[in-house]
Amino acid sequence: xxxxxxxxxxxxxxxxxxxxxxxxxxxxxxxxxxxxxxxxxxxxxxxxxxxxxxxxxxxxxxxxxxxxxxxxxxxxxxxxxxxxxxxxxxxxxxxxxxxxxxxxxxxxxxxxxxxxxxxxxxxxxxxxxxxxxxxxxxxxxxxxxxxxxxxxxxxxxxxxxxxxxxxxxxxxxxxxxxxxxxxxxxxxxxxxxxxxxxxxxxxxxxxxxxxxxxxxxxxxxxxxxxxxxxxxxxxxxxxxxxxxxx
Amino acid sequence: xxxxxxxxxxxxxxxxxxxxxxxxxxxxxxxxxxxxxxxxxxxxxxxxxxxxxxxxxxxxxxxxxxxxxxxxxxxxxxxxxxxxxxxxxxxxxxxxxxxxxxxxxxxxxxxxxxxxxxxxxxxxxxxxxxxxxxxxxxxxxxxxxxxxxxxxxxxxxxxxxxxxxxxxxxxxxxxxxxxxxxxxxxxxxxxxxxxxxxxxxxxxxxxxxxx
Numbered sequence: 205x206x207x208x209x210x211x212x213x214x215x216x217x218x219x220x221x222x223x224x225x226x227x228x229x230x231x232x233x234x235x236x237x238x239x240x241x242x243x244x245x246x247x248x249x250x251x252x253x254x255x256x257x258x259x260x261x262x263x264x265x266x267x268x269x270x271x272x273x274x275x276x277x278x279x280x281x282x283x284x285x286x287x288x289x290x291x292x293x294x295x296x297x298x299x300x301x302x303x304x305x306x307x308x309x310x311x312x313x314x315x316x317x318x319x320x321x322x323x324x325x326x327x328x329x330x331x332x333x334x335x336x337x338x339x340x341x342x343x344x345x346x347x348x349x350x351x352x353x354x355x356x357x358x359x360x361x362x363x364x365x366x367x368x369x370x371x372x373x374x375x376x377x378x379x380x381x382x383x384x385x386x387x388x389x390x391x392x393x394x395x396x397x398x399x400x401x402x403x404x405x406x407x408x409x410x411x412x413x414x415x416x417x418x419x420x421x422x423x424x425x426x427x428x429x430x431x432x433x434x435x436x437x438x439x440x441x442x443x444x445x446x447x448x449x450x
Numbered sequence: 451x452x453x454x455x456x457x458x459x460x461x462x463x464x465x466x467x468x469x470x471x472x473x474x475x476x477x478x479x480x481x482x483x484x485x486x487x488x489x490x491x492x493x494x495x496x497x498x499x500x501x502x503x504x505x506x507x508x509x510x511x512x513x514x515x516x517x518x519x520x521x522x523x524x525x526x527x528x529x530x531x532x533x534x535x536x537x538x539x540x541x542x543x544x545x546x547x548x549x550x551x552x553x554x555x556x557x558x559x560x561x562x563x564x565x566x567x568x569x570x571x572x573x574x575x576x577x578x579x580x581x582x583x584x585x586x587x588x589x590x591x592x593x594x595x596x597x598x599x600x601x602x603x604x605x606x607x608x609x610x611x612x613x614x615x616x617x618x619x620x621x622x623x624x625x626x627x628x629x630x631x632x633x634x635x636x637x638x639x640x641x642x643x644x645x646x647x648x649x650x651x652x653x654x655x656x657x658x659x660x661x
Contacts, residue, residue, distance in 0.1 A: 206475040213475070216649055266499075267492050270487040272644035275609035275651060278658045301497050302503020307658045312656075328510045332503035349523040350514070355587040364568060372572040385640045387633045394591060395575035407643025409657075422646035429642055 217427055223421035232411075232420045239381050240412040241397035247378040251263040255354035256293040257284055258347065260369065261308060261383065262360020263337040270361035270417070274304055275408045277359035278311050283413035285315040294353060296337030297330045299360070300340035306330040306348065338431045339362050341365040341372075348376045358382040358397070359406060367392035374398070383409075459656050467652045508532060594624055 219382040225234075241253050250257050261277045264270035279296050297308035304403060309332030316325035325398045333347065334340040356373035358366060362384040370393055382393040383401025401409075404426060409421030443449045454535035468486055473485030481626040519525075535552060540547050576595065579588045601621035605614055 205477055206626055209475045213471075217653070218647060220649060220653070224476070228622065252477065266494060267489075275647050275656065275658060277644070279656060299501075300567050301496075302501065302506070303499035304507060305549065306499055306504050310659055322481065323618070327623075328506070328513065330506075331510050332507050335503070336557075336561070338564045342560070342564060344526055344576075346521050350519055364565070365577075366542045368564060368568045368571055371568075371575060374575075387640075390636065392572060394587075395579060397617050402640030402644040405638075407647050410650075416655065418650055418653065422650055426642040426646055430638065 210333065216425060216429065219425040220418060220421045222334060223424040224417045227417045227420060232424055234408075234412065234420075237405055237408070237412060239383075239401055239405070240409070241416075241440065242379070242399055243284075243355075243357065243381050244413075246381075247284055251288055251291045251334060252271065252353045253329060254292045256291075256351050257288055257295045257355040258353045258359065259284060259295060259297045259357045260344075261297060261299040261301075261304050262358070262362045263340050263365065264361025266303040266307065267302045268322065268361070270385060271304075273383070273406060274360040275381075276301070276409055278307060279415055279419070280357070280359050280413060281308060281312040282311050283316050283410070283415060284314050286403070289316060289319040289321045294326075294329060296347070296353070298333045298340075298347065299330075300334060300337060302332050304360075305330050310360070337365040338362055341369045344369050345372045345376070348373060348378060349413070353378055355379045355413075356381075358384070358393075359401070360410065361385060361388045362393075364392060367396045371395040407439060456657070459659055460657060463657075463659060464652055464654055467648075471652070504532075570574075594629075597624060599623060 220335070247257055259277065259281050261274045261281070262270075264274055266274070281295070285295050285297075295312070295313060297305075299308060309327055310330075312329050313322075313325050316322050316448055332345045335344040337423075347353065351377070354378075356370075356378040356379070358369055358373075362369070362382075363386060366382065366386075366389045370380050370382050374396060380397045381399045381401070382397035382404035383408065384390060384393065390400065390402060407426075408419075408423045409422040439450070469481060470485050470488055502527050508529065511528050513519075514525040515522050515529065535549075538552070549589055576592060581590055597617065598621055601614075601617035605611075608614060647656070651658065
């Protein structure tokens with residue numbers, strides 16, 4: 205039995221529940237992330253102008269190790285969909301994986317039901333664009349152009365094709381926000397996207413967009429565990445330097 | 451929380467997620483077998499979801515053609531190509547020369563062209579950063595990219611000169627100290643973010659399977 209692993213896992217869960225319970229007594233104060241501030245403004249502007257928001261969940265699969273980024277994207281999808289249920293042109297979510305497209309459909313359907321706007325939900329609002337990374341990207345310009353998209357959000361797992369997908373958005377003069385878990389793709393997206401979510405900023409989408417107590421608690425948990433890791437690294441470095449550990 | 455049938459699939463998702471996660475930490479034969487069986491089911495379901503995704507793709511483009519949306523001819527070409535490839539694939543199988551040729555002479559060149567476009571796009575984006583985004587991070591980004599390019603590419607004159615060796619050392623310092631350190635920091639953040647995202651699904655705070 206991996207006791208160390210289970211202990212760390214238990215620590216994560218306990219901290220999340222603790223911070224969630226302490227939310228009112230000890231409210232979280234988050235540093236501002238410009239990308240999320242600008243996204244809120246851009247979505248409001250798109251709804252008022254009768255333009256569409258496109259959210260891409262990337263080209264990763266549900267069962268792969270890269271699915272966490274797309275799940276973070278699904279949280280963001282629910283929040284943006286809530287804001288666009290009254291729009292003439294509701295949000296479109298796309299993915300490069302069939303299962304992820306179905307999850308997008310389910311998320312959208314839930315949001316429409318909650319907002320008592322079930323009749324506005326269309327199953328083609330969540331769709332698979334193409335089964336390979338570049339076939340997915342190749343369809344993006346057509347989607348942006350033909351569906352009157354003005355806000356282009358890329359939150360999910362992307363390889364180098366993500367930079368191209370963001371660049372297509374820039375060429376159509378849309379607002380482009382991107383976030384992925386891949387470090388190399390983040391470097392490329394820095395050049396092609398208007399706003400980039402670096403590292404864990406992507407996973408904080410729910411907390412910054414008001415998804416609930418556990419989203420805020422998870423960001424605080426990340427910070428607490430990170431602090432412990434930094435301490436461990438520093439102590440390890442000192443011990444190694446003075447020759448206590450080999 | 452309202453009562454409803456979604457509680458059943460929420461409970462199922464949480465239970466299955468917990469069993470699969472426990473399989474990585476506990477050396478119990480029962481849990482390991484269960485994890486393996488559940489993972490196999492997941493692969494099968496993902497394959498079925500791919501078929502549904504393709505059906506969804508076809509229906510989206512069929513709607514665009516039938517309602518004559520902007521750009522409908524592209525959708526018509528996609529449907530035609532989709533059906534031709536599907537029929538040929540079913541007739542001859544994926545290893546047949548016809549299918550291999552379709553892959554080698556249609557899909558591969560198109561994807562390679564997109565990669566080539568990516569190189570140009572990145573170059574143009576670099577110029578755009580210099581022109582539009584004049585902040586500290588952009589200056590660092592462009593400066594680093596310039597040094598790495600100069601130190602990595604071949605020199606027309608002065609190849610193997612002390613200046614090129616100096617640039618090479620600077621490049622190594624940037625990539626092995628600053629870039630590697632930064633990348634590890636980012637990866638640490640991504641790993642922590644991935645763990646809490648997974649735990650939120652296990653705690654049923656995030657329910658991507660709907661309500």
